[in-house]
Amino acid sequence: MLTKKGLKEFCADARENYLPHISIDCVVFGFHEGIMKVLVLKVQNEDEWYLPGGFMLKNEPIEKAANRILKERTTLDKIFLQQFHVFGDPERSKEHFDMYKDMLPAKENWFANRFLTIGYYALVDFFETSPNPDQFAESCQWRGLDDLPDFKLDHALILKTALDTLRLQLNYQPIGYNLMPKEFTMPELQKLYEAILDKKLDRRNFQRRMLGFGILTRSDEPRKGGAHKAPYLYSFDLENYEAALREGFKGGW
Amino acid sequence: MLTKKGLKEFCADARENYLPHISIDCVVFGFHEGIMKVLVLKVQNEDEWYLPGGFMLKNEPIEKAANRILKERTTLDKIFLQQFHVFGDPERSKEHFDMYKDMLPAKENWFANRFLTIGYYALVDFFETSPNPDQFAESCQWRGLDDLPDFKLDHALILKTALDTLRLQLNYQPIGYNLMPKEFTMPELQKLYEAILDKKLDRRNFQRRMLGFGILTRSDEPRKGGAHKAPYLYSFDLENYEAALREGFKGGW
DNA sequence: GCAAAAGTGTTGAGCATACACCCATGT
């Protein structure tokens, strides 16, 4: 939560630069140790949790705004981003309104407005990401899907909707290029799918199916060093991958 | 196009009642004589075409606004509506801006604003719909997908995106309850699918597949009067239909 | 040599496709 002075400064700045009534909230998915993780923000000195979000510059394309916001939170550029829904319940930002309503008169108070928020989800490489808190937050951190905090506002709904969309997407689009390192083994990729879908898949059928999509390249060198039989390393064939992204494929899990 | 007086009145009213920077545009699909039709508006005395759209009251949920707008255009209530995308290119409403920029100073000119538009598509019963023009339009009429006008703004993109979404939806959701009359024959339903997908389907396989979804009820009375063998009449089993809407089914066309 | 991880193969069920055939009705 901001101090009165901080709020006043923020509002003056926001009114000048941002489109009113509109925000962007992002669900940033990463994959680490077999668990799907989401970037969450914790407010200073409070047990309050949010998804990373922000506002749109007056003359900025939506997707650019989402990219800019995420770059600030993750240091990542060129993130895979997908708009998935607009949340516009008139009461959805009431908590924010109540929190700040006594500090500034409504006319200059940015948070006295109703906000529609455009939901984006992002898929990022966990290891390339350096979470950065924003001016409202004390920390920005990864949380597993099995260990989510209680979100403020409608951010739990936003997260759930993003996850549902992602699961649906899995049925007709390749996923993984943005979530995996450059090279990976088939079992590692399978763990990603299992984490997203929250269910076990058959090792052998997964392999056949995945290879059938024709979006993977097997490198000559298997991964060494581990115990047991050395698995092959794969990477995505970007050309085919992107063709599949555009055209989609059939069938589901 | 509005007169200066009309514009001034509209803008004063809009500024008081509507959320700035945000509009809603709707792609209304109907089905008639084997062709998918879309509701389009024609501007008075100009060869300019738009999709039906409008603005959101300051305290109105998005979906309510879309419903209200469509009720005005179609006289229909309780329309099947699906939000599908937000279009937010900063230049997208430039045509509107240019058209009205000399009539009113930017400060009072509603159309001097940048607008994000939330795209909804609607599925309606062609025969229940009575198209009504709005204050900007001279006519509101159905046009077949094969006979679309050149749209202004980005409305061609909005329509295409809606159609793509609808086709995707066909893969995992039942469609038809909102587009067909209460009772219909299997060949009639097939024509709907063919019109949406723009390709021929096998009569017999379509029937088996459709019945396999378990969302149809066959009535005892076949349709009489026509030449040839009397086809059975079907209606949707609303309970199963809605369950299928929620849970989706697998496989595509 | 054994356990565990990973690669490859096989089989059977179910579903989609492409047909063939039968029934009803108006001309």
Added chain:
DNA sequence: ACATGGGTGTATGCTCAACACTTTTGC
């Protein structure tokens, strides 16, 4: 009777799920 639209049946092939077998590696 026959053309046409419509309902039902069947053979083929493909895909997916389930499961068996083999290979590699560290202990």
